[in-house]
Amino acid sequence: MRSSPLYLQKLGKCIDHKISVISRGRKGRERQRSKMMMKGEFWSNLGSTMAAIMFAYAMFRQYLPPQLQDYMFRYGKKLSNLFYPYIHVTFDEYTGERMKKSEAFSAIQNYLSDKSSANAKRLKADVVKDSQSLVLSMDYNEEITDEFDGVKLWWSANRSTPKTQQFSFYPAADEKRYYVLKFHKRDREFVTGTYLKHVMKQGKAIAADNRQRKLYSNGGGQGSYGPRNGTTWTHVAFEHPATFDTLAMDEKKKNVIKKDLLKFSKGKDYYAKIGKAWKRGYLLYGPPGTGKSTMVAAMANFLNYDVYDLELTTVKNNVELRRLLIETSNKSIIVIEDIDCSLDLTGQREGKKKKKKDDKSEEGSDPISSMSQNEEKKESEVTLSGLLNFIDGIWSACGGERIIVFTTNHVEKLDPALIRRGRMDKHIEMSYCRFEAFKVLAKNYLDIDSHPLFGEIERLLEETDMTPADVAENLMLKSDDDEEDEACLKCLIEALEAGKEEARKKAEEEEKPKEESEQEQPVEEVVTEDVKSAKEVKENGVIH
Ligand SMILES: Nc1ncnc2c1ncn2[C@@H]1O[C@H](COP(=O)(O)OP(=O)(O)OP(=O)(O)O)[C@@H](O)[C@H]1O
Ligand SMILES: [Mg+2]
Numbered sequence: 001m002r003s004s005p006l007y008l009q010k011l012g013k014c015i016d017h018k019i020s021v022i023s024r025g026r027k028g029r030e031r032q033r034s035k036m037m038m039k040g041e042f043w044s045n046l047g048s049t050m051a052a053i054m055f056a057y058a059m060f061r062q063y064l065p066p067q068l069q070d071y072m073f074r075y076g077k078k079l080s081n082l083f084y085p086y087i088h089v090t091f092d093e094y095t096g097e098r099m100k101k102s103e104a105f106s107a108i109q110n111y112l113s114d115k116s117s118a119n120a121k122r123l124k125a126d127v128v129k130d131s132q133s134l135v136l137s138m139d140y141n142e143e144i145t146d147e148f149d150g151v152k153l154w155w156s157a158n159r160s161t162p163k164t165q166q167f168s169f170y171p172a173a174d175e176k177r178y179y180v181l182k183f184h185k186r187d188r189e190f191v192t193g194t195y196l197k198h199v200m201k202q203g204k205a206i207a208a209d210n211r212q213r214k215l216y217s218n219g220g221g222q223g224s225y226g227p228r229n230g231t232t233w234t235h236v237a238f239e240h241p242a243t244f245d246t247l248a249m250d251e252k253k254k255n256v257i258k259k260d261l262l263k264f265s266k267g268k269d270y271y272a273k274i275g276k277a278w279k280r281g282y283l284l285y286g287p288p289g290t291g292k293s294t295m296v297a298a299m300a301n302f303l304n305y306d307v308y309d310l311e312l313t314t315v316k317n318n319v320e321l322r323r324l325l326i327e328t329s330n331k332s333i334i335v336i337e338d339i340d341c342s343l344d345l346t347g348q349r350e351g352k353k354k355k356k357k358d359d360k361s362e363e364g365s366d367p368i369s370s371m372s373q374n375e376e377k378k379e380s381e382v383t384l385s386g387l388l389n390f391i392d393g394i395w396s397a398c399g400g401e402r403i404i405v406f407t408t409n410h411v412e413k414l415d416p417a418l419i420r421r422g423r424m425d426k427h428i429e430m431s432y433c434r435f436e437a438f439k440v441l442a443k444n445y446l447d448i449d450s451h452p453l454f455g456e457i458e459r460l461l462e463e464t465d466m467t468p469a470d471v472a473e474n475l476m477l478k479s480d481d482d483e484e485d486e487a488c489l490k491c492l493i494e495a496l497e498a499g500k501e502e503a504r505k506k507a508e509e510e511e512k513p514k515e516e517s518e519q520e521q522p523v524e525e526v527v528t529e530d531v532k533s534a535k536e537v538k539e540n541g542v543i544h
Contacts, residue, residue: 086182089191093177107203108179112144112155113137114206119144148195154182208304208331213238216308218315218324231320233327238307240297246444247291247298248437248468249430258302260426265303265401277397281404283419285411286430289469292407295430296335299403306332312342318386325390330400339406340413343382384415391423432465441468445475446485453489460496464503470495 060069095102113136116123122139138144143156159177183191215238218231244254264280271278282299284292300307308328315321328334336342390396391404406424408414419427433441435458442448474492 085185087185087188087191089181091179091181104200105177105179106207107200108155109137109203110206110210111199111203112157112179114202115144115146115155116142148198149190151183151187151190151195153187153191153195156180156182213300213304214306215240216306216328217311219309219311231316231323233308233324238300240301242294242297243301244298246440247294248433248440248444248471249291249295250434250436253428257299257426257428261299261303261403264403268401277392278400279396279402279404280426281391281406281424283411283424283427284405284407284430285427286409287432287467288409289467290430290432291468292430293337295428296333296405296407299405300333303333303403304331305403308332308334310334310336312336312339312382312387315382318382318389321382321386321390322395325395326398328402330402333403333405335405335407337407338409339418340408340410343384343387384418388417388423391418433461433468433471435461437468438471441472441475442489445472446488448485451485451489453486453493456493457489457496460493460500464496464500466496466499 060072064072091102091105091108093102093105095105116136116138120138120142122142123136124139125136138155138157140157140159143154146153146155157177157179159175161175181191183195187195214235216233216235218233244258247254260280268278284295286292296307299305306329310324312321315324325334396402404424406419411419411427418424435454438457438461439449439454442451442454471492474495475488
């Protein structure tokens with residue numbers, strides 16, 4: 001059976017397969033051996049080439065005269081530049097005689113921090129000054145590729161330490177840090193004209209986003225060297241959470257303000273074109289608790305600006321006021337709260353003017369009295385004209401964009417000169433809470449958009465004047481209970497009804513004296529008649 005033709009056939013096939021496997025294995029081994037030989041050859045060739053180059057270089061250094069060496073180096077470099085198509089631009093960290101930190105370096109650092117976190121393999125982590133955010137940047141000797149408008153560019157971060165070792169308390173003080181930008185020479189115009197501008201703009205915008213905003217105040221208080229006066233700004237981190245989304249106000253009005261703010265913040269060229277200082281004045285007026293201060297915080301958060309809370313009562317005089325103004329940074333909102341209480345501004349300008357005239361005429365005649373008057377001037381407070389100068393005088397144009405906000409509960413008390421258009425460009429009334437504003441508060445405080453009690457609340461809010469602060473107080477949850485929502489709304493309804501009742505009683509009480517006076521009118525007339533006749537007697541000596 002074993003010697004059957006079928007068995008022989010199978011055996012033949014098996015032998016054939018084995019032979020092919022053996023031959024394939026041999027071929028593979030041969031191929032591998034030849035590859036290894038080629039590699040060995042390559043390395044031995046490279047080694048000998050390097051040795052030859054080193055030898056030639058040593059000969060060159062030893063036997064050629066130094067001038068000839070310099071000459072050859074210079075021309076060698078020129079020759080290599082001819083074939084090397086890339087341009088390198090270096091951006092040092094410090095520039096100028098006074099070793100000022102370069103703005104370009106900082107902008108590039110910010111610009112690259114975004115790219116580095118996505119592309120670089122070795123990164124450095126750092127905390128931005130005065131900020132809580134962690135920023136990643138590429139490590140030294142790392143290179144990343146950037147692409148802009150289809151053009152490829154390479155950035156590398158470098159540092160160099162001087163070869164001569166100097167004694168220094170700060171080991172890294174002598175270290176020079178710089179960025180190098182590499183690009184093809186055909187893109188020279190694009191890089192210098194467009195790309196670098198884009199990098200600077202982006203870098204500055206990132207810096208503005210990352211910076212910790214500050215709330216400055218000039219109020220007195222205890223400094224490290226004794227009591228502080230109002231002439232210096234001190235600051236804390238600005239962390240007010242108010243935004244336009246949480247501000248209870250008519251939606252349309254809110255949008256108009258937001259639009260206006262945006263237009264202002266982007267209006268650098270426009271203001272330059274029309275020849276006006278880049279600033280805008282807002283007057284916020286309305287009863288206490290209607291959200292004036294909250295609006296200022298929302299504005300600052302919306303524009304990412306710093307806030308300067310200017311306390312006029314602690315500013316001694318106009319000179320100090322000017323100094324404080326000059327010290328404010330751009331991208332800031334300068335607020336004077338309760339302007340009507342800060343100064344006696346009503347008609348003060350006229351009074352002061354007269355006083356100044358009198359002072360001038362008396363000056364020179366009596367040195368002692370003029371000295372005492374000078375003393376008095378030192379004590380004198382900020383005048384309306386000083387404040388007007390602060391708003392739109394020649395000094396107001398120093399620095400960049402600024403918003404000036406006045407808040408007041410009594411707009412009618414202010415001198416019209418102070419709030420005329422052009423000074424206070426936008427007058428915003430912060431009024432009592434109506435249904436639109438209530439809906440925002442209900443969303444903020446209770447996280448509800450609708451409720452069966454909303455209808456009643458809407459009706460009551462139309463009839464009763466209640467400030468958003470009071471409405472908010474009623475919506476404050478006392479516990480996490482879901483039923484608490486309804487309890488809050490009912491509480492608000494009760495408060496509104498009580499307010500309505502109170503208003504009705506007040507109106508009645510106001511009506512009473514009027515009615516009484518109307519009833520007493522004839523008597524009054526008689527009295528006035530009597531007074532008239534008495535006057536006539538006095539003036540003319542006539543008795544009727
Ligand atoms: N329009 C509003 N939107 C949201 N919250 C408001 C609003 N108005 C008032 N509030 C709330 O009431 C509190 C007081 O408001 P705010 O201090 O802004 O009032 P104000 O108008 O500045 O009052 P005052 O005239 O007394 O300075 C705020 O903390 C805020 O929670
Ligand atoms: Mg306020």
